[in-house]
Each structure stands twice: as structure tokens, then as C-alpha cells.
Amino acid sequence: MTCAWRESETGWPLVFLPDPRFVNFTPAIEGPSWFKRERMNALTSGRDVAPLGIRQARGAPQDRKLSLIERSCMTIDRISGAFLFLLGLFVAWEDRVLPLGTHSRPGPGYFPLLLSVLLGILGLLLFVRGRSSAPLRSIRWEEAGHAAAILACSFLATFGIERLGYRITMILVLGFLFGVVERLKLWQVFVLTIGLSLGSFWVFDSLLRVILPRGGFGF
Amino acid sequence: MGETFHHLLLGFSTALTATNLFYGFLGCFIGTIVGVLPGVGPLAGISMLLPTTFGLDTTSAIILLAGIYYGAMYGGSTTSILMKIPGEAASVVTCIDGYAMAQKGRAGPALAIAAIGSYIAGTLSVVGLMFLAPPLARFALRFGPPEYVSLLVLGLIVLGYMTGGSVIKNLAMIILGLLFGMIGIDQMTGYFRFSYGIVALGDGIGIVPVAVGLFGIAEILATAGQSDRPVVMKPRFRDLIPSRREFKESWWPIGRGTVLGFLIGIIPGSAHIISTFVSYAVERRISKHPEKFGKGAVEGVAGPESANNAASCGALVPMLALGVPTGGIPAVLLASLMVHGINPGPLFIKEQPIVFWGLVASMYVGNGILLLLNLPLVGLFVNFLRIPYRILYPTILMFCVVGVYAVNSSFVDVGIMSVMGVLGYVLRKFEFETAPVVLGVVLAPIIEVSFRQSLAMSAGRYSIFVQRPVSVIFLASAVAMILLALKPLIWKKGGFRDQLTEAEKSG
Numbered sequence: 001m002t003c004a005w006r007e008s009e010t011g012w013p014l015v016f017l018p019d020p021r022f023v024n025f026t027p028a029i030e031g032p033s034w035f036k037r038e039r040m041n042a043l044t045s046g047r048d049v050a051p052l053g054i055r056q057a058r059g060a061p062q063d064r065k066l067s068l069i070e071r072s073c074m075t076i077d078r079i080s081g082a083f084l085f086l087l088g089l090f091v092a093w094e095d096r097v098l099p100l101g102t103h104s105r106p107g108p109g110y111f112p113l114l115l116s117v118l119l120g121i122l123g124l125l126l127f128v129r130g131r132s133s134a135p136l137r138s139i140r141w142e143e144a145g146h147a148a149a150i151l152a153c154s155f156l157a158t159f160g161i162e163r164l165g166y167r168i169t170m171i172l173v174l175g176f177l178f179g180v181v182e183r184l185k186l187w188q189v190f191v192l193t194i195g196l197s198l199g200s201f202w203v204f205d206s207l208l209r210v211i212l213p214r215g216g217f218g219f
Numbered sequence: 220m221g222e223t224f225h226h227l228l229l230g231f232s233t234a235l236t237a238t239n240l241f242y243g244f245l246g247c248f249i250g251t252i253v254g255v256l257p258g259v260g261p262l263a264g265i266s267m268l269l270p271t272t273f274g275l276d277t278t279s280a281i282i283l284l285a286g287i288y289y290g291a292m293y294g295g296s297t298t299s300i301l302m303k304i305p306g307e308a309a310s311v312v313t314c315i316d317g318y319a320m321a322q323k324g325r326a327g328p329a330l331a332i333a334a335i336g337s338y339i340a341g342t343l344s345v346v347g348l349m350f351l352a353p354p355l356a357r358f359a360l361r362f363g364p365p366e367y368v369s370l371l372v373l374g375l376i377v378l379g380y381m382t383g384g385s386v387i388k389n390l391a392m393i394i395l396g397l398l399f400g401m402i403g404i405d406q407m408t409g410y411f412r413f414s415y416g417i418v419a420l421g422d423g424i425g426i427v428p429v430a431v432g433l434f435g436i437a438e439i440l441a442t443a444g445q446s447d448r449p450v451v452m453k454p455r456f457r458d459l460i461p462s463r464r465e466f467k468e469s470w471w472p473i474g475r476g477t478v479l480g481f482l483i484g485i486i487p488g489s490a491h492i493i494s495t496f497v498s499y500a501v502e503r504r505i506s507k508h509p510e511k512f513g514k515g516a517v518e519g520v521a522g523p524e525s526a527n528n529a530a531s532c533g534a535l536v537p538m539l540a541l542g543v544p545t546g547g548i549p550a551v552l553l554a555s556l557m558v559h560g561i562n563p564g565p566l567f568i569k570e571q572p573i574v575f576w577g578l579v580a581s582m583y584v585g586n587g588i589l590l591l592l593n594l595p596l597v598g599l600f601v602n603f604l605r606i607p608y609r610i611l612y613p614t615i616l617m618f619c620v621v622g623v624y625a626v627n628s629s630f631v632d633v634g635i636m637s638v639m640g641v642l643g644y645v646l647r648k649f650e651f652e653t654a655p656v657v658l659g660v661v662l663a664p665i666i667e668v669s670f671r672q673s674l675a676m677s678a679g680r681y682s683i684f685v686q687r688p689v690s691v692i693f694l695a696s697a698v699a700m701i702l703l704a705l706k707p708l709i710w711k712k713g714g715f716r717d718q719l720t721e722a723e724k725s726g
Contacts, residue, residue: 077385080649084391091398091413098412103679106671108405108412115398122391129387139648146443147644150616154436154637157620162630170617177613184609192610200617209274210625 076139077130081123088120149181165215166205170197223349230576234584239282242275243581246283247588250290255298255600259615260308261291262547262657263435266427267618269555270625277559278574282581284555285535288548289341289582292491292531293589296333296524297600300326309527312495316512316519323515328461332469332517333524334593340477340525341586344532347481348539349579352568355540359565364672365683369693371666374543375658376697378487379704382652386704389655392646396659397666399424406668419631426554428623428632429660430547432639433646433653435619439612440644459594461517469521472502476525483526484533487545487658491530495523532582539575541565542665547654550661558626 092113101107153173160169171193179189204210233239253264265287272280295310300317313333320329362370379389402413403423414420461469476498483494502522503512512519535552537543542563544550553563561571568575593600623636643653677683684690 076649077388080388080651084395087395094413098410099408103674104677105679106674108408108410111667111670112398112401112412115394115401119391119394119398122387122394126385126387126391134650141648143441143443147440150436150439150443150612151637151641153616154620154640155634157616158630158634158637161620161624161633166621166624170620173620174613174617177616178610182609182613192613196614196617200621204271204621204625208271210270210621211628212621212624213628 074136075130075133076136077126077133079136081125081127081130084123084126085120086123088116088118088123091116091119146181150177153177162213163215165219166212167197167201167219168215170200223353226572226576227349227580229572230578230580231583233278233573233577234282234580239279239577239581240584242279242283243286243585244588246286247290247293247585247592250287250292251294251589251592251600252603253287254291254294254296254310255603256611260434260438261288262430262551262654263438263615263619264291265548265551265555266430267435267622269427269551269558270622272555273558273625277556277561277571278577280555280559281552281574281578282585284552285578285582286585286588288552289528289531289585290589290592292528293334293337293593294600295527296337296520297330297593297597298604300329300333300520301601302604309491309495309530310524311492312499312523313520315499316514316516319513319515320517320520325465325515327459328465328517329520330597331459331461331594332465332521334590336469336473336476336521336525337528337593338586338590339473340480340529341532341589342583343477344481344484344529345579345582345586347529348532348536348582352536352540352575355536356565356568359541362565362689363687364669364676365687365690366693367669368666368673369684369690369697370541370543371662371669373693373697373700374487374537374545375655375662376700378545378655378658380700381486381490381493382655383492384650384652388651392651392653392655393659396429396656397663398659399429399656400660400663401667406664407671417631419629422627423664424635424660425626425632426551426657426661427626428635429639430551430657431619431623432636433643433656434547435615436636436640437643437647437653439615439619440640441647442608443612459597465517468517472498472518472522473525475501476522477529480526480529481533484530485536485545487537490534490545491527494526494530498522498526538563539567539578542567544658544661547657550658554661 095109095113095116098109098112099107100109100113153176157169157173160172164172174193174196175189178184178192179186184192201212205212234243249264249268250261253259253261265284268287269284272283275283292309296313296317299310299313300321303314303318317329317333320326375393376390379386379393382389400423402420404410404421405412411421476494479498479501480491480494483497484490486493499512499519499522502516502518503509506512506516506518508516531548534545534549537545538549538553542553542565544553556563556567556574561567561574619636620633623632624630626632646653646656673683674681684694
């Protein structure tokens, strides 16, 4: 190893600079080849590059195969474009059961087919132009756990509202969100859950005459 | 002119009844809360509360919903000035100088100038709406199906361009929305399309579950788990009245913001957001002291705040005159008219003078109510910001469920809302804008029927769209817009669209 590491002025990124004592040197850089390439580029251009450990912690590719896929295909726009293209194909396929009609008398399948073709073209365009967009890994899903719990509540409300009635469903949904997900104090959970469930029923059903479903025992 | 004032008198006699005054006040009050709370946008707010208007007569319902709309535009400035958090995307620009003024201890005057500017802009742009919408509607009576198709194509392409983010992605979202609009019974032949045996889908996917799912549920999913709100700055409300110099420096920016906002508001897309950028840029460009901008220039609050309120009124012009909504919120307002059995279109103003002129008059009254609400009661609204988000989002979820269920008393709608929530959440992660989907759903039946009628008229020849002069103008404008959209491919330079994208992300 004939190079020296030096801390950059900007903070944690380290600058990889050749030691001035060794003019003709061949840097022995450890790590995957993409990392070596970046280091070599940094060496010649003098720009800051984060060390391998930090790059990997931020979600950088781990090996050559993944790097290649990530750089060429696994970008946000490429994945989106591919999905839209497939969706266009799917709609066109589903459209086959509808009569297309003629140009002068378009049938119910005519316009959806036109739209599916347009969607496919836009998907393809997005895919082709998507190479330079952000990598898929840059999407952060920190709130996914919370989101899943809320979504579960939303689907519980969907299937429970007519079977259990509005008030019981809302007591279950709000009780779960306040008590289990947000871990509020017991009295807070009780007051908020009962107050909001029954209060909203009173306002909408009794006051505004928006009919909300009742479950067993007329509750 | 005389006829207009006669109609306006009719409007005031409608708007000034005790019932309509109450609903106007209620709409403004709820709208201000919606604008103040960063987690709830005006689109989700209006959609959630739409079912509560079913029991009302049409005029009261539209007065209530329009009150929420422009009330939210007023309220959005409060959080921008006091917390540097835009209540909705159109208030992003207000954060810059509004918050800087608050840091200098001038939060009160900043709030007052924002409210006064909004009042003046709101009132003057209603005058514009009043004089522009009826002649535009008369002109549109000459439109046949080909003109409507071309107009809608132009509108959707402008929407794709004027909404932030990638134009290709925006266009794809419009197509997706149009495809959602294809679900259900075909209006012309009675065929069930893409309903997979679910009878409830026969009527198609309603705009309310789509809008609430994409904007209400998706917002909750994306922001849940975030830490509670930061501490709200405590301004000295006792010196709410701006100084003479601040007044003097605000008049012209308010005037310019009003004109710019109203004109830009008519254009489809995120017009209310764009108008704030344009206004801010104009004020900075013509200011004798541009260095003051960013450090608490009152012009940087007065101009953009006036512009976004004027734009929200301008957006009602094509909706009321042509039956063509230019954004998500006018689309929901249009849907609310349809729920009440009113067919929007060029005949709306002629056939429903009480509804139209009642709405116009209520907006004059509503702007006054908002001025009264926003200045003395600002302390009350600030208290809503102190509600922890972990208590707020389950409450929003509850309102979403009750709002969507009440439209058709159908659990399928709640299911559609949930699915749209997931879709909206994922689309946001993949950097898609979701407002074009809502517009696509609303416009799908109009554009499809007009398209098929045009082809039937021309015996299947597409040339009909370029044989009629008005249609040619619309299509040529659409092509020009596409060329504009292609410009960045050749000449890479950050323009207003980059700023717009940033604003929509932070809003």
C-alpha cells in the first residue's frame, strides 16, 4: 500500500490522496471492483469519496453482480416504467373480452385499448429514460411498520363496518391505534376511543343525518 | 353589465340567508383548520366532508365546500409564518420571508398582511370570476364533441406539464386515472367493464374514495411514526397591526399577486403553487431592495399569499363555465355538483343561476368572514397545531372512513379507499404525483363519450379533430406544450418545474 489517507475538511468523507513521496505508485485498493473503480477515479480527480464501510452502511451495492443490475435496471424510473408497461399489457389483455366496434362506431373496448397502448408507450419511455434516476435502494421505508398497522385498520374498517356496525368497528380501530400502536396511557386510550367513536356517530348520524351502519344489538 | 348586477343581487339574496351564512362560516372555519394542519390537505378535507353536504340543498353544499377550499388557502399561511412548515403546498414560498419576519418579532404583521392580502385577492378575483365565467360559458356553447376532446387533451397535457416532477410520469398518472374511470358500466352500450363480477363496481369508481385514498390515507401512511410537532413560535399578537411602512410596501405586491394569481389559476395543474413562485420572483425582480428578500421582506409575504388565493378562485372559472376541472380540488367540487343532480357544463350558469350567483356572492361574504376569523382567532387556530400527530392521524383515519362510507353507504367504497391509500403511498415512494389520477377519474366519462361521438360524427375519420378551427387551436397548443416538455432533453437547465417539484414534496 503506497497511499496515505487524510481526513477531509468537510467531515467524515475521507479523501484518498497519493503520498507525495511515491510518484509512480500502484494503489492496492481493497474491496469490490466498483469500489476500486471509484477510488481510482477519486485518485485522479481529487474528489471526496466515502470509505467502503460507510458506503455499505448507506446501502451501497455489495458485489459486482448486484452493482451491474442496480446501475442498469434497479432504478426507481426503470422499475416504474416496467410496471406501467406490464400494466398496459394487462389492461389490453383484459380488454379482449369487450367489443372493440369499428372506427365509426367505437365499442366499449375501443377507448380502454387506446389508453392501455398509451400507458404501455409511456411506461416504455420511462424505462428507456430511467437509467439516471435514483436507485431503488434510495427509497426509505422507515415508517412501513406504522403504515402496515394503519392499513390493517383501514381494511378492518372495510370489512367490519357493515358486520360489526360503525361504533364497534371504530372502537376496535381507534383502540388498536391509540393503545397498541401509539401506546398512550390507558385513560387516554379509553377517553379518546370512546369519545371519538361515539361522538362522530352522534355528529354524523344523529345531527347531520348521514346514515351509518349498526351492528348487533342495534349498536 | 346591468344583467350581471341583477344576477349578483339574486346571488346576495341567496348567500345572505341565515342558513347559507352559517354554512359559509362553517366552511371557512373548517377550511382554516384544514389549511393550518400540515397533515390534512384541502383535497382530502373537501372529499372527507363531501358526504356531510348530501342532506343540504345544492347552494348550501357548494357554499360550504368552496368555503373549505379558499379557507384552506388562507389557513396555510399560518404554519408557514409561525413554524416554517407549509400547511399546504401553495404556502411554501410564504415560509421564506414570513418565517424571517416572525424571527424578527414581526409574526403578527406578517399574519395580518397575509390575511389582508388574501382578502383583497379573494374579493377581486371573484369579480374576475363573475365577469369571465358567463361569457366563457356562452362561447363554449358552440363546442361540439371534437372541440371538447381537443380541449380536454390540451387540459390534460398542460396538467402533465404544470404539475411538478417528471412529465412522463404525470402523463402516465393521467392515463391511469382515465383507466380507473373506465371501470363500471359503459354509458353508451351498457357493457360491464373491468368489474370482475363485483356488482358494486357497476357504477364505477367514485371520485371520493379515490381522492380520500390518494390524499388522506396515503398521507397518513407516509407520515405516521414521525415525531411530534415542533414547538410553535409564540408571536406577540398584541402588535398584529402592520406599520404604515409595511402597509405601503404591501399594496402593489397584493395587486400584482391578485392579477397574476387569477390568470395563472385558470391554467390546469398546480396553478396555485406556480402563482406563488411567479409572484415572489416578480416582486424580487422589481424590488428596489432585492437583498431584503429572504430576510423578512413583507412583499415576499403579501405577493404570494394574494396570488394563491386569487388562483384558487381562478381555478373555478373553467370548472363553472366549461364543466372542466383544472385540478384535484375543482374536480371534487364538480363531483359534489353532480351528486346533487346538476350537470356541469356551459349550460350550468344559465340553468342554475341561483347556485352560481349564490356561490359568487357567498365568496364575497366568505372572504370577509375569513379576514375576521384569521386575525382575531389566529391564537385559536395555532392551538390545533399543538395536537400531537399520534392523536391526530387516527382521528383523520376515522373521518376518512365515515366520509367515504357515507357517499354510497357501501363498504366497497371503503375498500377502494384503502387500496387507493396503498397505491398513493407506493406512488409517492416512486416519485409520482397523484393529483393527475383524481382528475383522470373525473374526466374519463366526458372524454370517452365525446371521443366516441366525434368518431361517429366523422364516420371514423380522425381528421375531424383538425378540421374544426377551435379544435385545431387547442391541439396546436397541446403540441406546443409537448415541445416545451421536450425542451429539457435538449437544453438542460433547472426551471420553475424543479422548484415546483420541491414545493410539492415539502407541501
